[in-house]
Amino acid sequence: MANKNKFDCIIVGGGATGAGIARDLSLRGLSVLLLEKNDLSEGTTGRCHAMLHSGGRYVYKDKIAATECAIESEILLKIAPHITEMCGGFFIAVDEEDVEYGDIFEKSCREAEVFCEELNPQEFLAQEPKCNSEVKRVFRVNDGYIDPFLLTYYNAYDAKLNGAKIKTYSKVENLLLKGSDIVGVEYYDKLKNATKEAYSDMLINATGPWAQYLEKDLELERPLQISPTMGSLLVIQNRLVDHLINRLRKPGDGDIFVPSHQSVILGTTSIPKNYEELDHLLADREEIEYLLDLGEYLIPSIREYNLLRFYSGARPLVASGGSPREASRKFEVIDYEEEGYSGFITIFGGKLTTYRLMAEKVSDLICEKLGIVKDCTTAGKTLPGGERKVPMKTFKEKLHVEGKTAFDMQYKWGTFYNEISELCQTCIESYNTSGKPRMICECEHVTEPEISWVKENLHVKVIDDYRRRTRQAMGPCQGQFCYYKICDLESKWTNKTHNQIIDELTAALKKRWKTESHGGDFIKKQIKLSKYLYLLGGNLNERF
Numbered sequence: 001m002a003n004k005n006k007f008d009c010i011i012v013g014g015g016a017t018g019a020g021i022a023r024d025l026s027l028r029g030l031s032v033l034l035l036e037k038n039d040l041s042e043g044t045t046g047r048c049h050a051m052l053h054s055g056g057r058y059v060y061k062d063k064i065a066a067t068e069c070a071i072e073s074e075i076l077l078k079i080a081p082h083i084t085e086m087c088g089g090f091f092i093a094v095d096e097e098d099v100e101y102g103d104i105f106e107k108s109c110r111e112a113e114v115f116c117e118e119l120n121p122q123e124f125l126a127q128e129p130k131c132n133s134e135v136k137r138v139f140r141v142n143d144g145y146i147d148p149f150l151l152t153y154y155n156a157y158d159a160k161l162n163g164a165k166i167k168t169y170s171k172v173e174n175l176l177l178k179g180s181d182i183v184g185v186e187y188y189d190k191l192k193n194a195t196k197e198a199y200s201d202m203l204i205n206a207t208g209p210w211a212q213y214l215e216k217d218l219e220l221e222r223p224l225q226i227s228p229t230m231g232s233l234l235v236i237q238n239r240l241v242d243h244l245i246n247r248l249r250k251p252g253d254g255d256i257f258v259p260s261h262q263s264v265i266l267g268t269t270s271i272p273k274n275y276e277e278l279d280h281l282l283a284d285r286e287e288i289e290y291l292l293d294l295g296e297y298l299i300p301s302i303r304e305y306n307l308l309r310f311y312s313g314a315r316p317l318v319a320s321g322g323s324p325r326e327a328s329r330k331f332e333v334i335d336y337e338e339e340g341y342s343g344f345i346t347i348f349g350g351k352l353t354t355y356r357l358m359a360e361k362v363s364d365l366i367c368e369k370l371g372i373v374k375d376c377t378t379a380g381k382t383l384p385g386g387e388r389k390v391p392m393k394t395f396k397e398k399l400h401v402e403g404k405t406a407f408d409m410q411y412k413w414g415t416f417y418n419e420i421s422e423l424c425q426t427c428i429e430s431y432n433t434s435g436k437p438r439m440i441c442e443c444e445h446v447t448e449p450e451i452s453w454v455k456e457n458l459h460v461k462v463i464d465d466y467r468r469r470t471r472q473a474m475g476p477c478q479g480q481f482c483y484y485k486i487c488d489l490e491s492k493w494t495n496k497t498h499n500q501i502i503d504e505l506t507a508a509l510k511k512r513w514k515t516e517s518h519g520g521d522f523i524k525k526q527i528k529l530s531k532y533l534y535l536l537g538g539n540l541n542e543r544f
């Protein structure tokens with residue numbers, strides 16, 4: 001009998017890279033186990049700007065990375081039309097130094113084969129009236145936005161359809177060695193509170209900025225040279241611009257605005273961090289003020305709008321010894337065979353935009369090592385739900401929702417609207433909601449059938465997992481008026497006890513409101529309030 005704990009390949013790390021590798025390898029017929037210590041996409045992938053890079057940002061210093069971005073973003077627009085927004089971007093000069101950089105930028109774009117086109121500043125301001133009216137020079141580029149969470153979930157979903165096993169909340173703690181062969185891993189399953197083992201012919205370390213941890217038991221002449229660099233981002237409540245706005249200069253701090261759903265994201269900074277700090281990254285007041293000061297160069301009225309929340313991630317950069325801003329955005333694949341250990345590969349560096357290419361390169365190497373002759377298919381095979389772009393009108397009609405809700409839905413579910421529509425019917429029949437599905441999150445327009453669909457399909461394990469899959473609790477109230485409804489549904493759909501649900505709710509709210517924790521016992525009050533709303537409302541089965 002085949003050992004169910006033995007796989008062709010184990011992948012550690014469930015960010016876009018790990019999920020992309022799981023999809024690529026399972027499409028080539030390999031048996032795969034993906035282990036992630038938290039939820040999928042909860043690492044750097046879920047803490048980035050989510051910009052689909054045209055390559056413009058890197059043309060001057062990093063032409064290879066720029067060309068890779070240009071090619072890969074075109075591929076992603078084709079294979080994931082349901083979670084990408086090709087909003088286009090602008091590089092704008094706001095002072096004389098920026099103006100001079102314009103010529104270098106244009107020449108570098110040509111050399112790296114990255115599209116750019118100079119535009120009259122007045123024409124630009126007509127499209128983006130909130131931007132600095134003193135703008136002196138403008139280039140249009142093909143930047144876009146991609147939902148980093150759903151990108152990861154749809155990769156994992158497809159991997160699962162092709163036989164992969166996904167285990168979240170499972171932290172790999174040790175490598176299992178037989179002599180100098182790496183034959184598996186020991187991991188801690190947080191949900192079951194148990195230590196387990198799994199075995200494989202090949203082990204892939206796709207843990208991004210955490211990558212050096214898995215090397216801890218190996219004696220290496222050339223250990224990984226990773227320089228984790230924190231970048232912080234501010235989420236501003238209104239969608240102030242409809243295009244990505246970059247400052248026309250070499251990459252620096254606070255020089256990008258990305259429109260994202262109902263808001264805009266301003267970033268970022270670049271602060272070197274140690275491995276020990278990676279799980280607790282958070283900007284301080286000084287860093288926030290610094291970002292807002294820089295943001296004012298691009299959108300002068302930025303401080304008039306609500307700062308919804310802020311978050312930080314760490315770039316898994318290849319260490320260069322110089323300034324993090326100078327470090328390359330290229331990626332590296334390390335084969336430990338060269339150090340005398342077989343069966344172990346690490347991939348790190350790169351960008352979200354190039355995750356598919358990274359997955360392809362590492363999967364090619366794995367196949368070569370295992371003697372499997374199967375080509376990569378991910379550049380041409382659409383992600384689940386992305387078979388075609390589904391218009392807003394269809395969501396309105398089939399899911400009985402209004403314009404804003406339909407607008408948000410079209411960037412999430414693609415052709416899955418059909419499955420959600422069936423759940424919608426059940427939802428409408430169970431509640432007195434005048435022929436419309438029950439709204440769970442009013443701020444981000446998330447309905448019960450969507451919550452129900454992700455529960456069945458996108459690997460939800462705990463209450464906090466709904467947020468990343470649907471954007472529930474990401475709007476202005478930050479979950480105050482929807483978490484208790486989620487708790488109610490979770491108690492209906494699972495056999496979790498109320499104590500378990502309250503523990504999960506507390507954990508979710510602590511994460512959601514950690515940026516409020518500077519406000520003394522504010523967070524404790526918020527948690528109490530949500531808990532009582534759930535116990536009074538959800539527990540008595542009353543509907544709100």
Ligand SMILES: Cc1cc2nc3c(=O)[nH]c(=O)nc-3n(C[C@H](O)[C@H](O)[C@H](O)COP(=O)(O)OP(=O)(O)OC[C@H]3O[C@@H](n4cnc5c(N)ncnc54)[C@H](O)[C@@H]3O)c2cc1C
Pocket residue numbers: 012013014015016017018035036037038039040041042043044045046047048049050051052053170171172173206207208209210213229230231232233267268312313314315316348349350351352353354
């Ligand atoms: C501030 C910022 C802004 C950025 N903006 C952009 C952008 O706009 N566009 C773009 O293309 N790129 C951007 N990037 C880069 C991009 O986010 C990353 O390159 C990409 O998300 C890395 O994905 P990954 O899967 O390799 O790593 P991660 O997403 O970090 O995944 C690694 C995973 O491994 C897990 N893990 C770690 N240790 C273990 C263990 N022992 N056991 C099990 N699991 C483990 C972690 O929990 C994590 O989920 C940005 C990065 C930052 C920091």
